[in-house]
Amino acid sequence: MADSALVRAVRWDTVVGALLIVVLLFSFGFVDGFGNALNLSFLIGNTLPIAMVALPMTLLVVSGEIDLSVASTAGLSGAVMGALWNQGMTIETIIPLCLLLGVVCGLINGLLVTRLGLPSLAVTIGTLAAYRGIAQIVLGSDAVTDFPTQYLDFAAGRLGDSFLPQAFLPFLVLLAIAVVALHATPFGRSLYAIGASEEAARFAGIRVRRQKLILFTMTGLMASLTGIFWALHYASARYDNATGLELSVVAAVLLGGIDFDGGKGTLGGAIAGVFLLGALQNVMSLVNVSAQSQIVVTGVLLVVSVLGPRVARQISVARAGRRAASTPTS
């Protein structure tokens, strides 16, 4: 049908993808210092933590839940990593332990939400504070910086002479896994049903609580992986690493068209949202927009990101409605 292409064209994730391309093209052409390899590697390197956490967060928000404790879990993992390193443990032992810790953090969130039926917003605001507090108890105000060189080099280094960080390739693998998990497996499909109507999902035999528990656990795991990456990338493990990361992640994911109420959006859109936000912040820094003004822009973008997908959807619903009305049923 002629207007199905139109309907698809107003899908918000496509809009964000197009915006990202426009911003990149514009920046290459008109922003001094944007296109050089060093800046691009900074841009991507600084955006990677957001992108990593955005993967499970997208799945979580699609299923109608949210995890605001991710930054604290990341910080806690980094802090524990630093503390254990100071104790003389080998990094090869520390990293699996920290990942396990992330799993536990996620599991706690998930159990509180699924077993006690508490709203995830409230639960994870609570654990946001708790996990960060534990991080401070564990590491105090120390900064651990003397991690093994080959790990630091991996986390901060670039692929050959290119602008791509070395960590970008593993990220692409994770992205591919997440895309397949959300869009092609029965598990991912059921998340959309859960997010759109948890009751109908339950009546369709979907194991809602189990799926959510898995999601929270995966989110904890990814958050701690991000925390490890963060500490190595910036060569500094502190208790306050990644503070505020959850806001960037949620903002980017919403900007990418993931509906806060659940049930809608694509991972492609979410990742486009992440890099759009990253690119805009990078450009603003390059053209000397003050930090305060950057916050204003980010705030406005957040509002737009909640509004935009709704407007886009309304347009396509109006079109679909016209189409449905033009084909009488029964």
Next chain:
Amino acid sequence: MTNPSDTGPAPVLALKDIAKSFGAVRALRDVSLTLFPGEVHALAGENGAGKSTLIKTLAGVHRPDAGQVLLDGAPVVFHGPGDARDAGIAVIYQEPTLFPDLSIAENIFMGRQPRRALGRIDHKATHAETAALMRRLGVDLDPDRPARGLSIADQQIVEIAKALSFDARVLIMDEPTAALTGSEVARLFGVVRTLREQGAAVLFISHRLEEIFAICQRVTTLRDGALISSEPLEGMTEDDLVRRMVGRDLEELYPKQDVTPGEVLLSVRRLTREGVFTDVSFEVRRGEIVGLAGLVGAGRTEVARAVFGIDRRDAGDVEVDGRALAGGSPSAAMSAGIALVPEDRRAQGLVMDMSIERNIGLTGLRTSVKAGLVDRGAERSRSLDWAVKLQVKYARIADAVGTLSGGNQQKVVLAKWLATGPKVLIVDEPTRGIDVGTKAEVHRLLSQLAADGVAVLMISSDLPEILGMADRVLVMHEGRLTAEIPRSEATEESVMAAATGRAAA
């Protein structure tokens, strides 16, 4: 084809040769309708006949492509619902939307409360005006009572009172009785009669023919967007009306085939959920349709939920085809071969924003799988297959299921569950709120399924449906099974006696 009346009062509202098209399809073709004061006028037609479009035209939501809306004989143009409301036209919908935490009076005067000095709300005046409205309607509802906990019938009465407070002279009631119980319908009808006596014009839409005959004086019938007739109900029979709506003689509404029941497929023993139902035991055999009757709130739906594992059971056993079924897990119930078509198709049966294809596909997520991934080809052909088998009428299989009419939505729910190839099919109010043609189709389908060897448990508040379709009737009263009546002995009297706890059948 209008019905100009030379005698009697002048029409308060009339539609004259209204046409409305959406794209290439003509939803209304030269439809005329005349509403007189002091008359309850039925609007009849199957789903998709154009009733909704007509109502929306009257309510100012749609603007007609051609034709006129006449108010007191003068042509008017409604630019939006506000215009229609100001003209004294009010629509009462099936499911009222009141603010649950506000009182009845506050709901009625929301946003336009009588004021005292300094803009303070005059609660006394609000209360008094609401009380006056309730007296006018002849009902006894406390204006200060919060809307929370009101029955749907009472909520509709509040909506009617609200409409009256806007000086509405024309009330359009869009399937107001679909979610009401018998006594609630009687209460609502009392109010409608009061309104009629006070000179209001009421346009009444219902799929229940007996209600049309009980409350209306004239009926306008639409079919495929065209006006079929507009005539007095006096002297008409239900069959006459159905013929006008369907355009043919309806095949039998209860096409029950005779089947010799086979082995027991569903066996429920001493099932108990504390405070909800107690000690419920029954069996359903291959090929049987077992009706589960009872008043609303008797615990029928709750038994179905517990059998399917939506709710936990406190005691008792369920066996499917001889194998014990663990409680509390719908996915285990599905694997065992149970399917449940729930009573609330909008909240429980379907994900309204999802496509028809994906909704049917939901129950096949674990089976339409290749190498761990959803096999989209298999999913699509499974969905298309069942949508076609059940004759779901849709534009595209990728359209949101919410765009379908109620009857077609119900077919999608059935498709979704039949696609799992169930041994035991539990249907809860399978034909509530759907038109008579689709109803006959659903009944034929259930009968065919039973003949093909499915054990069917049918919960229904529609007594003729129970009597027409069931091989055996189980009756519940206040959480207990009070009777089991074979088809040959089931009558309205015997079932109702057991349902109200009057007889030990």
